[in-house]
Amino acid sequence: MDIPTSISAPVRRFSPQVVDVEQQNRSGKAMETSKREFPVRDVSREVADRAERLRQAVREAGGNRAVAAKSGVPVGTIDNYVAGRDMRASNVARLAEATSVSIEWLLTGNGPRNGRSEVLLPPATLEASRAPPGYVSIPRYEAHASAGSGAINPTDRVIEQITVTEEYIRRVLGRQPKHMALLEALGDSMAPTIESGDILMIDVSVLTIRFSSVYVIRLAEQLLVKRLQLMFNGTIKIISDNPLYGEETVDPRKDQLDVVGEVVWSGGKIRVRAAG
Known part of the structure; x- marks a missing residue:
């Protein structure tokens, strides 16, 4: 049996990739300019601040379970809000009332913290008649x-x-x-x-x-x-x-x-x- 004296293998040709450094620089500058001209609004801080105000109000009102019982908002939902998930508008009103804080303060941090507690109608000035039992x-x-x-x-x-x-x-x-x-x-x-x-x-x-x-x-x-x-x-x-x-x-x-x-x-x- 003849033994081959050489083995021919296919030759792979490598073409070096030419990088246009100037073009990359121009692209990078264009991206930076785009970011400056069209900034993406970062709402995470706003939501985090709102969650912190809710956390403080809930803690002072007796905790998550107490506020859930008073507001009708499930404990799990309150947990999510306190952890930083954005709140539904209808639940904002419930939680503000249950924790005795103003809606404006809870949403934005502005205005008085405590909700208004006085009744706008004055006390009855006409002596109440004695109502029968029941x-x-x-x-x-x-x-x-x-x-x-x-x-x-x-x-x-x-x-x-x-x-x-x-x-x-x-x-x-x-x-x-x-x-x-x-x-x-x-x-x-x-x-x-x-x-x-x-x-x-x-x-x-x-x-x-x-x-x-x-x-x-x-x-x-x-x-x-x-x-x-x-x-x-x-x-x-x-x-x-x-x-x-x-x-x-x-x-x-x-x-x-x-x-x-x-x-x-x-x-x-x-x-x-x-x-x-």
């Missing part, structure tokens, strides 16, 4: 909540006491009787939810916005009944249920808006619909 007397104020463009009320005098079963307030409405007050609505901007002349029962212990509920508010010295929606940027959308009226957005950091109470019940006379 009943409570609720003061009705002379003030009118405008369901229109707004009406200035010169007085908040109590004109009568209306007796209601305590069970209805506690079990059906889920409220404390001592926090109830009655006002009359004027105007049609909240129709058909609230008609002009309806009596409103409001919970004056609710001083912050929760969900998309109906509230009696004071805005620029006007007493109004409107549906309010808290937006994530801290502004508040004022909504009229009557589609003939437009919406309005206010910034509580600039506009003086105070929540008098949340409307929990309304009622009035039977209205006859026009024929046709």
Whole structure:
């Protein structure tokens, strides 16, 4: 058998890659210029600061479980928020109320830290009638909540006491009787939810916005009944249920808006619909 004296292998050719240093430098400078001209907004610090404010408020309010029980926000969700996850707008209002801090402070760190604790309606000046066992007397104020463009009320005098079963307030409405007050609505901007002349029962212990509920508010010295929606940027959308009226957005950091109470019940006379 012949033994080969050489082994021929395929020859691999290597072509050196030519690098254009000048082009790389130009590209690098272009990227740096692009970064300067189109900076990417870094929101991590804003979210981290908000989480730190929430962590402090929750700790002072008794901890995550206590705040969860009071606010209705699950413990796991609060844990995520405290760890730095961004908060839903609806939960911001719940957590602010449960921890007794203002929504503005919790969201932005601006304004007073503590939420407003005083009730805008004054104490009842009319001596309450002695309610029979199982009943409570609720003061009705002379003030009118405008369901229109707004009406200035010169007085908040109590004109009568209306007796209601305590069970209805506690079990059906889920409220404390001592926090109830009655006002009359004027105007049609909240129709058909609230008609002009309806009596409103409001919970004056609710001083912050929760969900998309109906509230009696004071805005620029006007007493109004409107549906309010808290937006994530801290502004508040004022909504009229009557589609003939437009919406309005206010910034509580600039506009003086105070929540008098949340409307929990309304009622009035039977209205006859026009024929046709």
